Amino acid sequence: MVTSRDVARAAGVSQSTVSYVMSGRRSISEETRRRVLAAIEELTYQPNAGARALASQRTQVIGLVVRFRPGADTTGLLPFIETIAGCARAEDHDVLLVTADEGSEGLTRLAGRALCDAIVMMDIEAADPRIPVAAALRVPVILIGVPDDNAGLHCVDVDFAAAGRLAVGEAAAAGHERIVVIGHAPDVVTRGINFVHRFEEGAAEAARSHGVALEMVSPVEPNRAGAEAAVAEALHRGGPRTGLVVPNSPAVQPVLQALLDRRLVPGRDVTLVGLCTDAVAEASTPAVTNVSLEPRDVSRRAMQILFRLLDRAAEPPAELVELIPPRLTRRETTLPAP
């Protein structure tokens, strides 16, 4: 292992000078600076992370707590992880992965052992028992998702109420006087994720202001059978001129299929608005009008806030809860306006 002392020797300076050249925390003459950098290059020196962490009290590591839901909608997880890792690297930080099945213990370990400088937590439940633990840690924490009580922690999430308003507004504008929301998956509902309720509130508000009837079929298993049953129920209740809103991303495709099976072509006979990523919306035939969740925007904003919290100079954002506005994209499953 090559140390900063080796570099110092090679450059004919003291070890601390090497340190200062790397950190730039004090001015160095151009001449010595070049010699040190040359020696670093020559010896391919890299600072020892443990020693640096011990001396500086900073690990340059972000802890990321993720839930690998068993068999469920894990597809949506990767864009988050990817974006978080990218943002971390952009600030010369690394990402330490902790699975949520460790529970609060994972959090106390991350902070207690000084494994990381800050923590990102995903999959926040309404009454998440980890929240009070997270709030008591000596490192900043940011939540992706909004619990009932954020205990003073910063949160970022999609504005699901706005998503509900957008989706129902789109169906109403297409002339539907009756709109059915084909609801979330059973595990999401039972786990008590807040966005279910927030979406429904937004949907209800839009229905009121547009003067249309709103019904709900929930929960819905995101598979063929579940979608088939839900569509049957929705059409039974509302008749063929019903507009459908599907806030359950993996159910979008099966619902589409169930409609086609009944010779109902979305965009010709019925309006279908999905709550899903643009990629999912574009992948199906016909392409689904969707309200996008923008996981990358959410993650990016979360990391921005996190690094702001890590920067002792910068002021942290005043608002604890930030809701990212979703975006509606009209594709082929919206009925032409009447």
Next chain:
Amino acid sequence: MVTSRDVARAAGVSQSTVSYVMSGRRSISEETRRRVLAAIEELTYQPNAGARALASQRTQVIGLVVRFRPGADTTGLLPFIETIAGCARAEDHDVLLVTADEGSEGLTRLAGRALCDAIVMMDIEAADPRIPVAAALRVPVILIGVPDDNAGLHCVDVDFAAAGRLAVGEAAAAGHERIVVIGHAPDVVTRGINFVHRFEEGAAEAARSHGVALEMVSPVEPNRAGAEAAVAEALHRGGPRTGLVVPNSPAVQPVLQALLDRRLVPGRDVTLVGLCTDAVAEASTPAVTNVSLEPRDVSRRAMQILFRLLDRAAEPPAELVELIPPRLTRRETTLPAP
């Protein structure tokens, strides 16, 4: 922050005794041992990771290098990550995530900065430029995937040749005298992933030994249009009594749909064998006869080997390349034997 000195003071022993109680590297009287453990509990002491790494030259961290393929078959990635994280925690290690777009630089950083004790690399290409770099690192590396030249590194992967033999064998046993492989995705082919070739060799071998004709439609985009085109091509060439083998996991569902669109029911009119996880195979209607990739088994084995390499006492496995046998599960898309 509470240190081991604080614990020592509270327990009325020296700091080194605390260290020995924790590591168990020398015998401690039951009495002092209890006092120390009580103090640890009392103060909720946790060892500082940086200090420990510095003193012990071990970080208790596994570096994991993953590729987030843009938009492609990322679903399959999570079981790997999940299993690797789980295995690491079972040995009191954590996982540091590095994205493959950092290339070789990510590897040298992991090792050079002493960020981890060992590295797992996924998505290995046939002529992966990172292999020689990885082989020169001062930490053990295990590859999930097999490159053309492993440069002395341990590799674990599914036995894709066996998978090819199983899949074609199944279709042949169902009475098909003509079998078409609906091939891999374009990006997989162009990226030069070894398993494409290995699968095809196994398929060819089984075709020979069963005396059936084998053809290939490749590459195939894993979406509706790609599957439709591929099925058209396959049936055009081979006629309706063609058996289909789909080694491209995300294409299985679209191919199934394309067949149904033509009123060809797999299991009644034609045999369809997919190369995909059991979850994917069971999710579709009808459930697809599949050769399972068992990502969890592969990951688990990789971690076993990695910890063996980290254990200076243990002998590393003699075989550098380990191929995990896949498993065929007959479901509803196999024609009854003639």
Next chain:
DNA sequence: CTGTTAGCGCGTTCAG
């Protein structure tokens, strides 16, 4: 502008 020095918290050798 640079060198010297004192820790950071823990693992481990050496005395006892």
Next chain:
DNA sequence: CTGAACGCGCTAACAG
């Protein structure tokens, strides 16, 4: 069986 003392490699305060 236990304690004192040293050093891991680096940062940062202090001294010139």
